[in-house]
Amino acid sequence: MNQRDIEYFVKVVEAGSFSQAAILLGKTQPVLSRHVRDLETDLRVPLLYRNGRGVVLTEAGERLYARATSILEQLAEARTEMLNLCKGGIDSANIGMPPTVARILTVPLARTLYAAYPDIKLRFTEAFNGHLLEWLTNGRIDLAVLYANEATQRLNAEPLLTERMHLVASAERGPLPPRTPSRELPDLPLVLPSRNHGLRQQVETWATRQGMTLNVHAECDSISSMLRLVEGDMGCAILPEAAIQGEIEAGKLVSSLIVEPFLERSLVLATPTNRCVSSGMGELVRLIKRQMRALETPAEPAFAPPGPPSRITPAEILMTA
Structure with missing residues (x-):
């Protein structure tokens, strides 16, 4: 499990489908499918499945999504903090x-x-x-x-x-x-x-x-x-x-x-x-x-x-x- 797998998984869930997520990320659907599949293989549980309207989260997928969004927010905050630290003034x-x-x-x-x-x-x-x-x-x-x-x-x-x-x-x-x-x-x-x-x-x-x-x-x-x-x-x-x-x-x-x-x-x-x-x-x-x-x-x-x-x-x- 790596950060990119998690990011793509979250984006697919938030976009509602692989096709829409591919457009937003500028990636192909097969690339996104591979990353989500790698994540499922690593965790040994299915995270979502496709239906005619897009994707639906499994119970495991819902739990991972809740944790993943929090993790990504913390990483973004840490990145911003470090950039500000290296660019900022001094008190x-x-x-x-x-x-x-x-x-x-x-x-x-x-x-x-x-x-x-x-x-x-x-x-x-x-x-x-x-x-x-x-x-x-x-x-x-x-x-x-x-x-x-x-x-x-x-x-x-x-x-x-x-x-x-x-x-x-x-x-x-x-x-x-x-x-x-x-x-x-x-x-x-x-x-x-x-x-x-x-x-x-x-x-x-x-x-x-x-x-x-x-x-x-x-x-x-x-x-x-x-x-x-x-x-x-x-x-x-x-x-x-x-x-x-x-x-x-x-x-x-x-x-x-x-x-x-x-x-x-x-x-x-x-x-x-x-x-x-x-x-x-x-x-x-x-x-x-x-x-x-x-x-x-x-x-x-x-x-x-x-x-x-x-x-x-x-x-x-x-x-x-």
């Missing part, structure tokens, strides 16, 4: 972001989206990459800004920008040099997220490739708590500079670009492959990409301006820790 959105991204993107993005959609209901979900990937797949969130990895390749992922990571320390230590060679990192006490965090995984993978073993002094899965530990001179963090710009401007933290080689992370904007993207959601994606471009730093970062010699180097942090 709400749940956007996921990792903590370091949320610190710099949430407020400017909210301003941009409310300016474009004054009545939109926004929800921002902050979580680690792994959780965001799961929630994106099961429909808990609509789209997410993620750090690119193998898992994001299974999504509709559009590149946004690449961040270069900085060594972050307490301002109590004095200014850092504009750049810190990666070879100095193993000598520093670090405050990093636990190993289930994408940032920790990427930092350790990068360090292993450089033949380094990092000194993880403390683990902290809360960005705000991590920064408090660093401000309290309990160790150094590795973060994108944009995520700590407020603390730097407030004189609480200092940073230094990690070089030789750079430690970089790529951000993507991801939507699930198992759901259609409406025109409204597509516009939302475009607005987010535009906002990210506004936050993007140049490909060659602007380093600290020339000034007096630094009073302390990253390698000296360990000596006073």
Whole structure:
């Protein structure tokens, strides 16, 4: 039993005869007869019989007709709903972001989206990459800004920008040099997220490739708590500079670009492959990409301006820790 068999059966009943149904559907009578016969064979009961005036339903045919009309109406409603979903606007959105991204993107993005959609209901979900990937797949969130990895390749992922990571320390230590060679990192006490965090995984993978073993002094899965530990001179963090710009401007933290080689992370904007993207959601994606471009730093970062010699180097942090 398939949908076409049911559709033709219903049309024959409603038209009152095979000949009239054939005219309405633009099909031949033998084609309609074959579909109804296939339906009777599949159900193992006669559904209708012909008389001189057209067709008459059997008891089984009457029951099937009642169910079939309801089924076809529900299918038509579902089809219309899906088409409207893929063509329609947007009245709400749940956007996921990792903590370091949320610190710099949430407020400017909210301003941009409310300016474009004054009545939109926004929800921002902050979580680690792994959780965001799961929630994106099961429909808990609509789209997410993620750090690119193998898992994001299974999504509709559009590149946004690449961040270069900085060594972050307490301002109590004095200014850092504009750049810190990666070879100095193993000598520093670090405050990093636990190993289930994408940032920790990427930092350790990068360090292993450089033949380094990092000194993880403390683990902290809360960005705000991590920064408090660093401000309290309990160790150094590795973060994108944009995520700590407020603390730097407030004189609480200092940073230094990690070089030789750079430690970089790529951000993507991801939507699930198992759901259609409406025109409204597509516009939302475009607005987010535009906002990210506004936050993007140049490909060659602007380093600290020339000034007096630094009073302390990253390698000296360990000596006073």
